Amino acid sequence: MSELLKDPMVLREILLDHYEYPHNHKLTDNPAFKEAHMSSESCIDDIRVQAKITDGIIEDVRFDGRACTISTASTSMMTDLVKGKTIAEAKEIMNNYFAMIDGREFDENMLEEAVALQGVSKQANRIKCATIGWHGLEKLIAESEEENDGK
Amino acid sequence: MLDVNTIRKDFPMLDGKLMSGHPLVYLDNSATTFKPNAVINAINDFYHNYTSNIHRGEYELSQKADTAYDSVRKIVGGFINCDEKEVVFTAGATNGLNIVAYSYGLANLKAGDEILITLAEHASNVLPWFDVAKKTGAVIRYIDLDEEGRLTPAALEKAMTEKVRIVAFAAVTNVLGYIADVKELCRIAHEYGAVTVVDAAQSAAHIHTDVKDWDCDFMAFSSHKMCGPSGVGVLYGKKALLDAMEPFTYGGGSNARFEKDGTVILKETPEKFESGTPDMEGVIGLGAALRYISEVGMENISAHEKALRDYFMNKIADYDNVEVYNPNGDTGIIAFNVKNIFAQDAASYIGSQGIAVRSGNHCAKLLHNVIGVTETIRASFYFYNTFEDADRLAEAIKTCTIENCIGIFF
Numbered sequence A: 001m002s003e004l005l006k007d008p009m010v011l012r013e014i015l016l017d018h019y020e021y022p023h024n025h026k027l028t029d030n031p032a033f034k035e036a037h038m039s040s041e042s043c044i045d046d047i048r049v050q051a052k053i054t055d056g057i058i059e060d061v062r063f064d065g066r067a068c069t070i071s072t073a074s075t076s077m078m079t080d081l082v083k084g085k086t087i088a089e090a091k092e093i094m095n096n097y098f099a100m101i102d103g104r105e106f107d108e109n110m111l112e113e114a115v116a117l118q119g120v121s122k123q124a125n126r127i128k129c130a131t132i133g134w135h136g137l138e139k140l141i142a143e144s145e146e147e148n149d150g151k
Numbered sequence B: 001m002l003d004v005n006t007i008r009k010d011f012p013m014l015d016g017k018l019m020s021g022h023p024l025v026y027l028d029n030s031a032t033t034f035k036p037n038a039v040i041n042a043i044n045d046f047y048h049n050y051t052s053n054i055h056r057g058e059y060e061l062s063q064k065a066d067t068a069y070d071s072v073r074k075i076v077g078g079f080i081n082c083d084e085k086e087v088v089f090t091a092g093a094t095n096g097l098n099i100v101a102y103s104y105g106l107a108n109l110k111a112g113d114e115i116l117i118t119l120a121e122h123a124s125n126v127l128p129w130f131d132v133a134k135k136t137g138a139v140i141r142y143i144d145l146d147e148e149g150r151l152t153p154a155a156l157e158k159a160m161t162e163k164v165r166i167v168a169f170a171a172v173t174n175v176l177g178y179i180a181d182v183k184e185l186c187r188i189a190h191e192y193g194a195v196t197v198v199d200a201a202q203s204a205a206h207i208h209t210d211v212k213d214w215d216c217d218f219m220a221f222s223s224h225k226m227c228g229p230s231g232v233g234v235l236y237g238k239k240a241l242l243d244a245m246e247p248f249t250y251g252g253g254s255n256a257r258f259e260k261d262g263t264v265i266l267k268e269t270p271e272k273f274e275s276g277t278p279d280m281e282g283v284i285g286l287g288a289a290l291r292y293i294s295e296v297g298m299e300n301i302s303a304h305e306k307a308l309r310d311y312f313m314n315k316i317a318d319y320d321n322v323e324v325y326n327p328n329g330d331t332g333i334i335a336f337n338v339k340n341i342f343a344q345d346a347a348s349y350i351g352s353q354g355i356a357v358r359s360g361n362h363c364a365k366l367l368h369n370v371i372g373v374t375e376t377i378r379a380s381f382y383f384y385n386t387f388e389d390a391d392r393l394a395e396a397i398k399t400c401t402i403e404n405c406i407g408i409f410f
């Protein structure tokens, strides 16, 4: 892992950047995309995650909505990490991410910039924020798998 | 004038605790309040010295518990100015409002009747009415709030029709903290023969309650928002209304006798509404809380809260990074946002400075229609808060930048 990703000042900048200029932050009307609407009761986030999954590959993923710094940045990072990955790869990234947020052991190399969110594991009330977009992706993957099971 | 420093010694939660490494400043009193030793000791006394079930035993312990429990009805009666027979112990304001909705509303409303509420109500004074409306075919209508978000008698006058059967509103609203003119609102509703339901969850601990003077038909509050234990509250109802109502729960304690053919003879009001073993220590703790608050003095409490509010508003008057949604509020509740920062981010930062405030919609999920934002930060002062607490909050707001909000995660 790059030494830069160990420097708190750099990580803070990365987080701020993903919040102020989130990536893949535009929804589409394209019917090839499936959408998950995620709103949490405990916090006020209300976001939509869209993904185009074809033949087990996450070809594209986007999001938008009202969200705090942590949910915006974490979802933005998620889109970067899983775009172009297979479902199996995305699941592995996701499991590592959830492990990090739960304060368990994880593989830093899989998460790249998302390691900037490691500190959320110490703020129980913000864990929902850090996982809301990821849970959206999880839902979309499950739906895609179900559809393929039916085929 | 209150001697706040002496008062603070009564509260174990105010004995110098730290939060996130800073001396704790607790400004979430609208959510729940701290408990004085008088309350804690009263509950402990029940646990240590006379635990037993009330109304069942022929032995001394049980009689002692009985006396302690029953005496609280009188204390409540004195506190809100009603007869003790009009005091129903509940599990809290939510439970009380549900009893009114289901025991009174469901039995008395019919299709086309109207229920008036406001967009500033807490979920507990909205959702029971939604459900009762759905079940009876009654219609929910909203009384207009003025541009500040206040409920005014003029607006109620405008909303009233012959079809209105129920008018339900908060005496003090939980986001903007405005005091309603309960007496005048009840008078107007009664002109049309409607029944009034006052949600006193945010008022009972902060302003004087006088159900006789208000002439309200029902009123509900929670103990935990007024220095008492959680899980207990009071429903007041005019005796004739309570007498005519069927309870909403049945079971032990509320009946005099029943037969195998289905005959049930209920106890009198208020016992007929109190099925099951009640929260005995909770009621006893509530009694101690009401005594404590009465000693502090409701006028002193209201005045101190207002002084803290004025001091704080003055302090932040020249801050350009804060927007207050109730600058002319009447109580210790301040609803605000730090400009360009999501409420939850700002509240987390403020929390990291040792200051407890709440962010979100505060269960008033219709209010965004009035104030134009879905989430706010709410700071709520109580009589044990100090001017230094207000300074600390002001300082945290001043330093609340997006960089600092993110900084708490590193």
Ligand SMILES: Cc1ncc(COP(=O)(O)O)c(C=O)c1O
Pocket: B030, B031, B091, B092, B093, B094, B095, B122, B124, B125, B170, B172, B173, B174, B199, B201, B202, B222, B363
């Ligand atoms: C205005 C208002 N009504 C009702 C309630 C419900 O009180 P409880 O949760 O104690 O039943 C609250 C609590 O926040 C409130 O603020």
